[in-house]
Amino acid sequence: MGANSDRPCGPDMRKGGTAWANVATVREPYTIRKDGRWCGQVVVGYDPATGKPKRVTVYGDTRKEVQEKVLALSNERQQGGFLNPEQVTLGEWLDRWPNDYMRPPRVRQTTWEQYEYAARCHIKPVLGGIKLRKLLPAYIQKLYRTKIEEGRSPQTVKIMHVVLHESLDQAVKEGLILRNPTEATTPPRVTRPEIRVLQEEEMTRLLEIAARTRLYAAVLVLLGTGLRRGEVLGLKWSDVDLEAGTLTVNRSLVHTRRGPAEHEPKTAKGRRTVPIPGEALKALKAWRIRQAEERLRLGSGYRNEGWVFATKIGTPVYPKNFHRYFKWLLAKAGLPEDITIHTLRHTYATMLLKAGEHPKVVQELLGHASIVMTLDTYTHMVPGLKERAAETVNAILKEKLPSQLKGAAHREKDS
Numbered sequence: 428m429g430a431n432s433d434r435p436c437g438p439d440m441r442k443g444g445t446a447w448a449n450v451a452t453v454r455e456p457y458t459i460r461k462d463g464r465w466c467g468q469v470v471v472g473y474d475p476a477t478g479k480p481k482r483v484t485v486y487g488d489t490r491k492e493v494q495e496k497v498l499a500l501s502n503e504r505q506q507g508g509f510l511n512p513e514q515v516t517l518g519e520w521l522d523r524w525p526n527d528y529m530r531p532p533r534v535r536q537t538t539w540e541q542y543e544y545a546a547r548c549h550i551k552p553v554l555g556g557i558k559l560r561k562l563l564p565a566y567i568q569k570l571y572r573t574k575i576e577e578g579r580s581p582q583t584v585k586i587m588h589v590v591l592h593e594s595l596d597q598a599v600k601e602g603l604i605l606r607n608p609t610e611a612t613t614p615p616r617v618t619r620p621e622i623r624v625l626q627e628e629e630m631t632r633l634l635e636i637a638a639r640t641r642l643y644a645a646v647l648v649l650l651g652t653g654l655r656r657g658e659v660l661g662l663k664w665s666d667v668d669l670e671a672g673t674l675t676v677n678r679s680l681v682h683t684r685r686g687p688a689e690h691e692p693k694t695a696k697g698r699r700t701v702p703i704p705g706e707a708l709k710a711l712k713a714w715r716i717r718q719a720e721e722r723l724r725l726g727s728g729y730r731n732e733g734w735v736f737a738t739k740i741g742t743p744v745y746p747k748n749f750h751r752y753f754k755w756l757l758a759k760a761g762l763p764e765d766i767t768i769h770t771l772r773h774t775y776a777t778m779l780l781k782a783g784e785h786p787k788v789v790q791e792l793l794g795h796a797s798i799v800m801t802l803d804t805y806t807h808m809v810p811g812l813k814e815r816a817a818e819t820v821n822a823i824l825k826e827k828l829p830s831q832l833k834g835a836a837h838r839e840k841d842s
Contacts, residue, residue, distance in 0.1 A: 485602035518555025
């Protein structure tokens with residue numbers, strides 16, 4: 428192909444053939460811009476009025492990168508999936524991006540649903556008609572401000588920002604735009620909600636009401652192990668050792684548009700074995716007997732899938748249904764609505780730390796990825812925790828000091 432040739436390659440791509448409108452044509456050679464970046468052009472069609480070629484320019488840091496982008500555009504054009512960078516709108520790109528780049532298992536199903544919902548219900552109605560190359564940071568910043576003024580939470584707006592940032596990053600990689608406009612925006616700051624723990628009276632009232640219900644054991648396990656709601660509902664009897672008094676977290680049951688779904692723990696730390704307190708263990712054993720009786724009564728109609736906390740027909744308890752059950756418990760016990768299922772997890776962690784348990788142990792029991800997360804979350808809830816840690820380290824250091832330094836330390840203290 429000549430340096431300035433616009434003709435398609437190949438014996439069946441000569442002028443007058445049917446492939447003229449469907450084949451992208453590469454222009455050679457690639458050139459270097461003044462800013463040091465490489466660029467190349469692809470002919471993606473012809474103006475029906477003038478017959479002149481329509482070209483798309485792609486950019487990259489290296490010649491190879493530009494070659495790859497040119498080849499990708501050529502292939503997309505031939506397969507009918509090409510998006511003209513000059514014409515594609517944000518809405519069109521957001522129709523494509525979640526399905527092509529964010530489908531599970533790339534991300535969890537729940538994450539994909541969050542992204543798709545944010546794009547469809549929040550971003551596209553406001554910015555969807557704007558062409559990608561005309562999308563300015565000011566438009567995006569106004570979207571954030573407007574959503575906050577409408578009463579959306581900073582966390583909701585942060586998800587919109589993530590969707591825009593990630594999708595436009597991909598658009599840059601594909602040569603649809605030169606820069607990501609979200610880089611010049613400032614999403615709202617998400618503040619960590621204040622930790623809520625159960626007071627002793629609240630715990631007593633909650634357990635009194637829960638003890639009269641079918642899922643009492645689930646409430647005790649939540650409070651006695653610090654597991655998350657999805658982790659408790661995802662337990663199977665194969666994960667529980669009633670003799671050893673332990674349970675192992677192997678999955679989480681989450682709510683999706685398709686119904687309940689099993690997710691593996693997010694991190695290696697999330698897959699953990701946790702001891703079951705005596706009262707919770709006693710309730711679990713009683714619950715297993717009751718579940719066996721329900722299975723016998725229903726006979727062949729019972730779906731024995733091995734769930735620890737199953738419905739009366741053996742199916743898993745939907746997370747949303749358990750949420751409704753917990754809200755009912757709060758109402759019956761006359762407890763404040765700001766108590767959530769996660770409050771039981773916070774209560775568990777706080778009780779351990781106040782009792783003097785080492786933060787590293789608490790981290791492992793909670794399944795936090797790092798001890799920093801545990802300390803950042805709960806240090807302010809347990810006065811003196813940092814001081815106790817310093818005293819522990821000091822005691823270790825004193826044991827390791829040479830004998831002559833120990834004497835000097837004592838004399839300094841006496842003086």
